[in-house]
Amino acid sequence: MVxxxxxxxxxxxxxxxxxxxxxxxxxxxxxxxxxxxxxRKKRMEEHGRTDTQQYEMLSDLEKKVKEIKEIxxxxxxxxxxxx
Amino acid sequence: xxxxxxLHYGVYFLLTLALSTLFSMGGVGAAIVLVPTFTMMGMPLNxxxxxxxxxNSASTITASVMNFxxxxxxxxxxxxxxxxxxxxxxxxxxxxxxxxxxxxxxxxVAFLLVSALxxxxxxxxxxxxxxKAWILYLxxxxxGLVSGxxxxxxxxxxxxxxxxxxxxxxxxxYAISFVIPFSSLGGFATYLxxxxxxxxxxxxxxxxxxxxxxxxDRIMHxxxxxxxxxxxxAVLLLLLSAKMVMKLLHINV
Numbered sequence: 001m002v003x004x005x006x007x008x009x010x011x012x013x014x015x016x017x018x019x020x021x022x023x024x025x026x027x028x029x030x031x032x033x034x035x036x037x038x039x040r041k042k043r044m045e046e047h048g049r050t051d052t053q054q055y056e057m058l059s060d061l062e063k064k065v066k067e068i069k070e071i072x073x074x075x076x077x078x079x080x081x082x083x
Numbered sequence: 084x085x086x087x088x089x090l091h092y093g094v095y096f097l098l099t100l101a102l103s104t105l106f107s108m109g110g111v112g113a114a115i116v117l118v119p120t121f122t123m124m125g126m127p128l129n130x131x132x133x134x135x136x137x138x139n140s141a142s143t144i145t146a147s148v149m150n151f152x153x154x155x156x157x158x159x160x161x162x163x164x165x166x167x168x169x170x171x172x173x174x175x176x177x178x179x180x181x182x183x184x185x186x187x188x189x190x191x192v193a194f195l196l197v198s199a200l201x202x203x204x205x206x207x208x209x210x211x212x213x214x215k216a217w218i219l220y221l222x223x224x225x226x227g228l229v230s231g232x233x234x235x236x237x238x239x240x241x242x243x244x245x246x247x248x249x250x251x252x253x254x255x256x257y258a259i260s261f262v263i264p265f266s267s268l269g270g271f272a273t274y275l276x277x278x279x280x281x282x283x284x285x286x287x288x289x290x291x292x293x294x295x296x297x298x299x300d301r302i303m304h305x306x307x308x309x310x311x312x313x314x315x316x317a318v319l320l321l322l323l324s325a326k327m328v329m330k331l332l333h334i335n336v
Contacts, residue, residue, distance in 0.1 A: 009152040016153075019305045028308045036254065037154045061154040 006057045013064045020068045023076035030072065034065045092287045095121070099288040103142040103295025108303045109316045110146070110256025111238035112139030112263050113295070115323055133274035134285055138292040139267040143238075143260040145296030150257045153304065161258040163216045165265050167223030168230075168237055172266060175231020187232055188331055191240075195324040198243030202317035218248070223262075230266070237266050239323055242316055252312040256303065 020030055037058055044055050084092075098120060099113070106113035114135030121131035150156035222244050230237040238259045245255035303312060 005152070009154070012149065012152045016301075016305075019301065022305070025305050026308055029305055032251075032253065032309065033153070033155060033304070040154065040157055043157075058154050 003053065006053070006060065009057055009061060010064075013061060017064075017068060017071075020065075021071045021075065023072070027072070030065065030069055034062065034069065037062045037065060092284065094124075095284060096287050096291045099138060099291035100295045103138065103292045104299040104302070105295075106319065107142050107146050107260070107296045107299025108307065109242070109312065109319050110143075110253075110260045110303070111242055111316075111319065112143055112267060113292075114139040114267070115239060116326070119326065127278075129274060129278045130281065133271055133278045133280065134288060136267045136271040136274065137285060138288055139238075140264040140271065141289045141292040142296030142299070143263040143267075145293045146260040146300035147257075147264070149297065149300050149304075150260070155254075155304075156257045156261055157254075158261065160219075161261045163219035164223040164241065164258065164262045167220045168227040168262060168266050169269070171224045171227025172231035172237075172269070175228040177231075178228065179232045182232060184232070185331060187229065188327060191229065192324045192327050192331070195239070195243070195320045195327070198247060199317040199320040199324065201247060202243065202313050202320070222248075227266075238263050239320065243320060246313060246316070252309040252316065253303070253307075256312060256316075260300075 019025065020033075041055065041058050041062065044050065044052070044058070049055055099117065102113040102117055102120075106116075114132075117138060118128075118131045118135040121134065122128050126134075147156055151158070222241060226237045226240045226244070230240060241259055241262070242255055245259070246252050307315070
């Protein structure tokens with residue numbers, strides 16, 4: 001079940017990458033998204049639930065959101081510095 | 084289906100889509116405005132209430148599914164609210180026979196106004212401060228009692244409480260959109276037992292509510308900062324309190 005949910009989560013985040021990578025979206029939005037995922041992971045670590053599929057799903061999501069941040073850094077902020 | 088029926092359902096579809104989108108952006112259900120609007124358009128009150136409750140569930144379930152897969156919905160955090168609301172709402176409904184409804188409604192109006200003004204004018208750093216389970220049980224229990232007593236949606240009451248306690252506006256919205264279906268679907272089932280349901284209408288507005296939930300949630304997630312969500316919620320609370328004052332003063336527009 002969690003495996004299927006992980007697939008759906010991957011699909012949704014991939015599908016929404018364009019939205020998040022849009023430079024008109026404030027940095028605060030993506031930072032807060034990443035912060036929420038990190039907070040949840042931290043809480044699961046405190047409760048010793050790091051070997052669960054849910055933790056794995058969150059870790060993958062965290063990677064994807066970091067990728068989005070990196071895309072934004074190259075696409076939006078580099079352009080700003082040059083301009 | 085003839086042309087006038089199409090137009091009839093089309094108007095309900097567009098209204099539901101617009102209001103569900105707006106309210107999903109604030110994480111709360113739209114029934115609070117849709118029920119009086121549907122009634123003004125000629126729908127029987129109990130049918131409007133039943134459909135309104137179902138719409139609340141449909142739009143917030145959509146938003147919750149999206150938020151779960153984005154990793155931002157923490158089901159464990161929302162569970163104390165779900166449990167306490169489910170337990171307290173029937174108690175509130177039972178208590179309503181002993182408490183003067185108008186008094187509770189005026190207190191509620193004052194609460195909504197103060198919350199809205201604090202949300203607009205306070206610049207407090209929104210970091211989670213009181214995130215212990217007991218406080219969530221207390222909030223859920225109190226909100227369940229009041230919403231059961233006067234028959235309003237729990238979301239618009241929990242939202243200001245959580246934000247004023249220091250919870251981040253977006254995180255509170257994610258949690259509340261998960262709580263609403265539990266409180267609304269029970270009420271819908273009750274109405275269904277004695278209301279003659281217009282199933283085509285229910286289907287049409289449900290599709291609109293699901294679309295509204297999806298659009299509103301995406302706007303909130305990607306285009307609004309927690310500060311903007313707070314202001315949007317404040318405006319919704321002001322509209323809600325204005326509507327309650329008009330009802331209490333028997334002003335019909």
